[in-house]
Amino acid sequence: MRRKTLSRKTLIKSAIPVVVIILAAVAFAVFEPIQVLPRIRLAPGYLLTDQSAATLTSEDVRGDIVLYNFGYSGCGEECDVMNGTMAAIQSRIGEVDVGDTDIRFVTISFDPGQDTPEVLAEYATTLGADPEQWTFATAEPDHLENVVKAGFRSYYEDHGDGSFSFDPKFVLVDGWGVIRGEYRYQTQASDTDKILRHIDILGEEIRNAHGAASLAYEAAHFFLCYP
């Protein structure tokens, strides 16, 4: 009789951790862990001239989610995949929920000699860019070096014959001016889906940026719950 009582106790004792693990697994599946994108580094500050000859600065887009890429209008077929990805994200942006935050697309040309505002405006039309959302801009060569090469860490090199070697890269920046994602299209099967998913994750963090939920998101940053 005594032996029977003891074995029941042992059984209960050993069952407790199993129950706790099962409950934790269920809670994990039901509530889903918070996902955040890493805060990689500060995005560069900049002063550019856009396709309507107006200035575009990093302060103009503060508070917005911005997806950047880098190229030039004379790029031709080499940029088709990159531009197609940008256009696809623009057309599918309604699929993500970022609340009241604006989403913008900025293509920075590293060929200011050729890419005047008129040329950039024509290039934008060719690509089907919505001018309200997708801006094409450039700057003085020295400033471009600082912004694109040093700031966004996107390589380009002028061959002197109107062509460039460059790093076909997308950079996702949040409303606080912090880089949250960097993507190179050759290595990704579907950048469109991935970037849209990341914008959605960013949107959820922005929607929860105030109140008690923000603490959970800050904790997620410290514990690196990165997708």
Place this chain on the structure above:
Amino acid sequence: MSRLLGERWQRRIAAGFLLALVGVAFAWFFLLPRLRPHIFSGTVIQSTQKAPRLELEAADGHTVRMTDFEGRVVVVYFGYTFCPDICPATLSKLAGAMQILGNRADEVQVMMVSIDPERDTPEMLAEYVTHFHPDFIGVTGDAQTVNRVATLYGVYYEAMEGTVETGYTIDHTTTVMLVDKEGFLKLVLPFEGTAEQIAADIEYFL
């Protein structure tokens, strides 16, 4: 009461009550403030890379590098001495934060980088920033170097037409950057932060 419980028990209950009260006070005033997570007024960055390199000139031809301050928290601000409003307001708040930090302010270096290298000489900068706090330093460089440093610290600036009295003014990013003791850029503080909030955020990294 005295009939229901003996004097000894009454004393025990009173002592227990007193002990519980002390426990609650200890938890409330000592434990909770320490256990509560710090809520930053700025945006935290978990970058694995060191803060952008900086090599600029201070007064007396002294070259200042970010690496000179390893072991201290560096608070970097980009402004200019002719700045009519934002810069003095920010430097005043930073001076207020230093005052709040008291002795621990020795572990902090506030540095203003001039975005107006055309007008701000290192000597003018030294005179300007020490007006707010004797330990503040001001640095500058040639236009290209300043543009590179400002760009990498997320700062935009643009000269704007001013009045005859002020000359040109400069529109610029108003955030303040914090570099930790190991040289990592950890925090971006908004202009709206108070001296108390800035001090609390700096203290977290001390």
